[in-house]
Amino acid sequence: MMRVVTHVLLAAGVVGAVPSAGRVTLPVVGDAAAVSYGYRLVEPRASAIEGGVRVPLIVFLHGSGERGSDNEAQLKHFVNDAGSEAFQAKNPCFVLAVQCPADERWVDIALDGEGKAKWSEGLKTKTSPTRALHAVQLAIDEVMRTKPVDPARVYLTGISMGGFGAFDLAVRTPQKFAAMASICGGGDPARAGRLRGLPVLVAHGIDDPVVPIACSRTMADAVRAAGGSVTVREYPGVGHEAWTKAYTTEADGVLTWMFAQHKGAAK
Numbered sequence: 001m002m003r004v005v006t007h008v009l010l011a012a013g014v015v016g017a018v019p020s021a022g023r024v025t026l027p028v029v030g031d032a033a034a035v036s037y038g039y040r041l042v043e044p045r046a047s048a049i050e051g052g053v054r055v056p057l058i059v060f061l062h063g064s065g066e067r068g069s070d071n072e073a074q075l076k077h078f079v080n081d082a083g084s085e086a087f088q089a090k091n092p093c094f095v096l097a098v099q100c101p102a103d104e105r106w107v108d109i110a111l112d113g114e115g116k117a118k119w120s121e122g123l124k125t126k127t128s129p130t131r132a133l134h135a136v137q138l139a140i141d142e143v144m145r146t147k148p149v150d151p152a153r154v155y156l157t158g159i160s161m162g163g164f165g166a167f168d169l170a171v172r173t174p175q176k177f178a179a180m181a182s183i184c185g186g187g188d189p190a191r192a193g194r195l196r197g198l199p200v201l202v203a204h205g206i207d208d209p210v211v212p213i214a215c216s217r218t219m220a221d222a223v224r225a226a227g228g229s230v231t232v233r234e235y236p237g238v239g240h241e242a243w244t245k246a247y248t249t250e251a252d253g254v255l256t257w258m259f260a261q262h263k264g265a266a267k
Helices: 046-052 084-088 131-146 161-172 190-194 216-225 254-259
Strands: 007-009 020-025 037-041 055-063 094-098 149-159 180-185 200-205 231-237
Touching: 020 131, 037 131, 055 131, 055 161, 094 131, 131 149, 131 161, 149 161, 149 254, 161 180, 161 190, 180 254, 190 216, 200 216, 200 254, 216 231
Parallel strands: 055 094, 055 149, 149 180, 180 200, 200 231
Antiparallel strands: 007 020, 020 037, 037 094
């Protein structure tokens, strides 16, 4: 028997301080033990959502180094910055960051003899998402039900393992998002046709030793071949941490591009 999703909001979000914390529980079949995933939610200043105003939601998928159970490590890259007074004053929004457990991944990926992910081989999309990615889907739905989110401005992005997760989630529910940005990630080129109507951005360091830039280039080529729209950012002399260059609000930054996208707008 399937149990309904449960959600617990643990603390009120304070912009510029600690994002609010919650948990989402996967549906349970039979006598299986309940499995829940922690998440954090950056919230805009109260003045930004007065009078029924709805603001964007950014869904952020962290990399493998931020996996765990503390519901804190996933704040390391981008999330804390997005909760700052300066960021929220310019771009009021919600930011959702679910934490993937240490023994799981956002995507099913081939492993080597030591159990390490072989990112260079890319993805072969499975019928169902991983448990962790399903938790992200449920958390998105919960936030959209309970917060003043603009459904035409839901943005998906991720770094490294999260970049692969962003592609995987986007091909499963492209209608959910206004845009998707994968940073030093990759995906399944065989499913690129699912992204035909979704603005896609890939960003990658040319000298990345962990996830070869070919992973992003292959997906960019596949999206274009399928008739989709893709923007490419390549950073010479940059290794794996391409997110330090990508997540800026400068003219050529991923965030500037992202906030310019609006579901239903003319492409």
